[in-house]
Amino acid sequence: MKSIIIASTSTIHGSGYLEYLLDELENHFKSVNEILFIPYARPGGISHDAYTEIASKAFKRIEKTVKGIHEFDNAENAIKNAEGIFVGGGNTFVLVSQLYKNKALAPIKTAVTNGIPYLGTSAGSNICGLTMNTTNDMPIMYPPSFKTLGLVPFNINPHYLDPIVESKHMGETRETRIKEFHAFNNQPVIGLREGSWIAVENDLLTLKGTLEARIFECGKTPYEIETNSDLAFLK
Amino acid sequence: MKSIIIASTSTIHGSGYLEYLLDELENHFKSVNEILFIPYARPGGISHDAYTEIASKAFKRIEKTVKGIHEFDNAENAIKNAEGIFVGGGNTFVLVSQLYKNKALAPIKTAVTNGIPYLGTSAGSNICGLTMNTTNDMPIMYPPSFKTLGLVPFNINPHYLDPIVESKHMGETRETRIKEFHAFNNQPVIGLREGSWIAVENDLLTLKGTLEARIFECGKTPYEIETNSDLAFLK
Numbered sequence: 158m159k160s161i162i163i164a165s166t167s168t169i170h171g172s173g174y175l176e177y178l179l180d181e182l183e184n185h186f187k188s189v190n191e192i193l194f195i196p197y198a199r200p201g202g203i204s205h206d207a208y209t210e211i212a213s214k215a216f217k218r219i220e221k222t223v224k225g226i227h228e229f230d231n232a233e234n235a236i237k238n239a240e241g242i243f244v245g246g247g248n249t250f251v252l253v254s255q256l257y258k259n260k261a262l263a264p265i266k267t268a269v270t271n272g273i274p275y276l277g278t279s280a281g282s283n284i285c286g287l288t289m290n291t292t293n294d295m296p297i298m299y300p301p302s303f304k305t306l307g308l309v310p311f312n313i314n315p316h317y318l319d320p321i322v323e324s325k326h327m328g329e330t331r332e333t334r335i336k337e338f339h340a341f342n343n344q345p346v347i348g349l350r351e352g353s354w355i356a357v358e359n360d361l362l363t364l365k366g367t368l369e370a371r372i373f374e375c376g377k378t379p380y381e382i383e384t385n386s387d388l389a390f391l392k
Numbered sequence: 393m394k395s396i397i398i399a400s401t402s403t404i405h406g407s408g409y410l411e412y413l414l415d416e417l418e419n420h421f422k423s424v425n426e427i428l429f430i431p432y433a434r435p436g437g438i439s440h441d442a443y444t445e446i447a448s449k450a451f452k453r454i455e456k457t458v459k460g461i462h463e464f465d466n467a468e469n470a471i472k473n474a475e476g477i478f479v480g481g482g483n484t485f486v487l488v489s490q491l492y493k494n495k496a497l498a499p500i501k502t503a504v505t506n507g508i509p510y511l512g513t514s515a516g517s518n519i520c521g522l523t524m525n526t527t528n529d530m531p532i533m534y535p536p537s538f539k540t541l542g543l544v545p546f547n548i549n550p551h552y553l554d555p556i557v558e559s560k561h562m563g564e565t566r567e568t569r570i571k572e573f574h575a576f577n578n579q580p581v582i583g584l585r586e587g588s589w590i591a592v593e594n595d596l597l598t599l600k601g602t603l604e605a606r607i608f609e610c611g612k613t614p615y616e617i618e619t620n621s622d623l624a625f626l627k
Contacts, residue, residue: 166562168562169562170560170562171560199572200564201571201572202571202572202574247572248572251572251576289531290530290531290532290534291530291532292530293563294564295525295526295527295528295569295570295572296524296525296527296531296538297525297526297569297572297576297577299538303531303534316561316562316563318561318563325405325406326405326551326553327401327404327405327551327586328551328553329435329530333436334530335530336436336437337434337435337437337482337486337530337532338530338532339437340434340436341437341486351561351562
């Protein structure tokens with residue numbers, strides 16, 4: 158029993174925080190009054206309090222209260238007692254370091270497997286994959302491992318970006334980076350464009366939003382899949 | 393006694409591999425016949441042989457031979473006996489993992505400190521900094537540490553990229569990423585644009601190439617410095 162939203166981004170261009178997802182979240186968290194927010198990814202290095210305030214304001218619009226995990230004495234107990242969980246974006250290395258430090262990964266996996274609704278955006282989506290090896294973030298902190306929740310049997314690349322036509326920059330495109338990943342790793346990767354998300358309901362995995370997603374399987378040419386595609390084939 | 397070139401990139405747009413640097417390299421390696429090439433970063437996952445062949449072709453134009461470190465039985469001895477060292481670009485996580493695996497970092501540091509001329513491009517430049525925390529690469533492999541050579545008392549951000557005006561992509565700009573780095577780390581970072589390099593001659597550190605570089609110091613507003621600036625202030 159699982160109910161998960163794995164979103165490419167919290168915010169799409171020209172729209173407020175979580176705004177494009179609010180209808181979906183109203184349904185996703187319909188049985189939930191208070192959401193446990195995990196602000197560990199600290200975008201731009203902001204404080205846990207400041208970040209929780211941002212999440213709180215967005216969820217107020219659908220009449221949910223939000224409490225930051227840092228407000229509890231014990232992170233494991235906070236997760237065990239949560240009605241719903243939201244892990245926000247920021248830096249995946251900072252997020253994963255803090256999750257390991259507070260022994261939070263196993264309790265989150267248990268809670269989500271037991272049916273507690275989960276929302277991840279960006280870094281919070283990355284950790285739903287098998288590993289964080291396909292994050293776009295700068296490695297500003299050294300986590301004890303790159304292994305993550307494995308709530309889906311593949312890796313996530315959020316904020317997926319198509320090559321910029323006529324760019325003169327010689328840095329690798331996102332596609333080149335994921336191809337390099339597959340020189341050393343086997344699991345599939347889904348490149349989720351901003352505005353896309355994966356909805357997991359029990360064993361049903363579906364691509365949502367208006368856009369296509371790009372699929373990278375080891376040894377195959379990358380290809381596009383339509384929105385509303387069933388992602389069960391991806392493992 | 394040090395003689396180091398820390399280049400943002402091996403290749404600038406519209407030019408061949410190392411082409412923009414060849415005059416500089418002819419002087420840098422003037423006392424060297426054979427350069428030890430370290431192909432561990434494996435751009436795009438190419439083999440050590442294939443990558444060494446690329447480096448070899450470029451250096452042939454200035455009449456230097458190139459031998460890959462993988463052609464030697466023992467990496468440490470290969471470094472100890474090297475006349476000159478070139479660490480090529482690719483993926484910094486792959487490079488650093490392999491350097492640790494083959495116990496190559498300490499011998500490189502010793503060789504370079506003893507005056508063996510060193511060239512790094514991209515990932516090979518990242519490792520000249522205190523840590524690899526400011527690489528742009530995807531973390532496709534888990535290295536035993538992010539600590540690198542510390543040949544200069546700051547961190548490098550190669551392929552430095554200015555924000556793309558009017559981009560609707562919500563992923564972090566390079567500047568935002570480096571600001572996040574400074575939420576958790578203190579050392580300065582130099583953003584080296586493609587075509588720039590740092591020349592180290594003993595204790596003299598100079599920005600070279602035609603472009604400005606962007607300096608990020610913890611707690612300060614980022615700022616530009618002119619080419620030919622002395623970088624000794626940066627620590």
